[in-house]
Amino acid sequence: MKIQSIGVKKAITAILVLGLALALTACGNSSGAQTSAPPSDQAAPAQAGAQPLADEGAGGGADLIAGDKVRIGVFSDKPPFGYLDANGDSNGFDIYIAKRVAKDLLGDESRVEFVLVEPATRVEYLESDKVDIIFANFTVTDERKEKVDFALPYMKVALGVVSPEAAPINAVEDLKGKKLIVIKGTTAETYFTENHPDIELVKFDQISEAFQALKDGRGAGLSQDNTLLFAWARENAGFTVGVSALGRKDVIAPAVRKGNEKLLAWLNDELKKLGAEQFIHAAYEAELRPAYGDSIDPENVVIEGGETR
C-alpha cells in the first residue's frame, strides 16, 4: 500500500513539473506576438541591418540603449497627452515630443517602441528596466526622485478639482464631509492623504474608471493634474474646474532608470536643444491647443529647455 502510494505521488509530481514546463515553453513562443508599437514599426527589422550606417548621421545615441529600438513608456487613455487614436496608434502631446526624441536619438522616428503604461506602474517599468524612458505625464516629486532620475521638465502642472456645474467645488473647504475621487499612484492621492486626511477619498486604478465614477455621481469632485482636467471639462459639458491650482506648482518631465547617467545627460542636452527651437510650443500648438482652446495661455503650461520662470 505504502509503496504504491509513493509511486502515485512521484508520478503526480513528474506530471506537474512536465505540465508547467510545457506551459512555459508554449507561452514563451506565442508571446512574441505581443507588442504595443504602432504599425509603422513593421519596417524596423529591415532598418536594423543598416543600423551602423544610419547611426553615423543620427544623434549617435545607439550606445545609450540596449536594443535597436528605444522603448518609451506612454499612456494609452489620457488624451490629450497620451492616447490611442481610432486606428490604435499612439498620439498626443507626450508622444509628439517622444517621437522627436527617438528620431534625434536613433536617427529614425520609427525606431521607437511605445510601451503602454498605467499611472501606478510607471516607476516599476523603469526600475525593472522594461522601458528606457517614461514619457507619460510624469510629475516630478521628491518621493519619485528616490526611485527614478528625472530629466529637465517640459511642462508645468498643479492639482485641480473638477466637479459638476450644478454642485461646484470652488475651494478645498467645499469638500468637507464629501467624497473626492482620485487615481491611485498620482500626486493628487498623495496631496490629499497628507494635507487633508479628513476628506474621504474614493480611489480608482485607472483614469477612465475615475472619470466615469464622477459622471455617475460617486464623488462630489475629482482631483487630478489641472492640465488634464481643463481638457476634460472642455469636452464634457456640465463639468467645471472649480479649483484650478492647488498644492505645489509641480513640473512634468521624462524619466530614466536610476543611475542611467549617460541617457539622462543625453536627454537633458536634447531638451535644451528642443528649447532653443521652441519645439515644446510646436507640440502645444499641435496637440494641446485643439483640446484646451484659446482660454489658456501656453506659457502657463509649456517649459522650454527646462527653464521654469
Add this chain to the structure above:
Amino acid sequence: MLSSGLRVFFEGRNMARLMAGLLVTLKIALISIAICFLAGLLAGLLMTSKRPAVRAAMRVYLESVRIVPVLVWLFLVFFGVTRAWGLNLSGELAAVLVFVFWGTAEMGDIVRGAIQSLPVHQRQSGMALGLTEAQIYRHVVAPQILRRLLPASINLATRMVKTTSLVVFVGVTEVVKTGQQIIEFSNSKNPAAAFWIYGLIFILYFLVCYPISLLSRRLEKVWAY
C-alpha cells in the same frame, strides 16, 4: 443621441481592436483554465495526501494564493522576476503563470473538498475488494468526484475569464482596456461611446462565459450516476 453613439464601432480600426482585445482575453483565460484544471486535479490529490508534510506544503501554497491578491502576484512575477534575475517575461506569459498558480490552488481545494465529501465506506469497500490505491482512485473516487466538482470549477473558470481585466497592469491590452482607450479617445465627439462600448464588452463576456456554463450542464448529465 444614444443611437448615434453606435458610430464609435465603425471609426478607424475600433471594431478590429476590440476583437483583438477579446482574443487576448480568451487566450490568457483558456490557456490558464486548461492547465490549472489538469494541475488542480493533481494538487487536490496532494492536498488529501496521508503525509502531513505534503499536506502542510499544499496548505502554505493555498493560503499564500488566497491571502495575496492576484494583482500583487502579477506585479511580483512581471516586475519582480525581472528585477531579481534580469529575466524579462512578456506580460502575457506573466499573466498565464499567475493565473495558473492561482487557479491550480483553488482548483486543488475544490478537488480536495470533492474527495473528502465521499463517504469513507466507498474507499473502504474498494480496499476490501483488494483494489490498489490507484485502482480505488480510477474506479471509485474519480467517477464520483468529477460530477461533484463541476459547479465550483465552472465558477472558477468564469471568474478567471473576468479577472483577465487585471492584466492591463502588466502591459497587456485586453478587451476592457481596449474599450477604455476607445472611450477616452471618442469621448469629446461621442459622449455615448462609453454606453455602447461597455454594452458590447458585456455581451462579449457573456458569449465567452455562457458556453462554459452550457458545457458544465451537459457534463453533469453525461456524468450522472
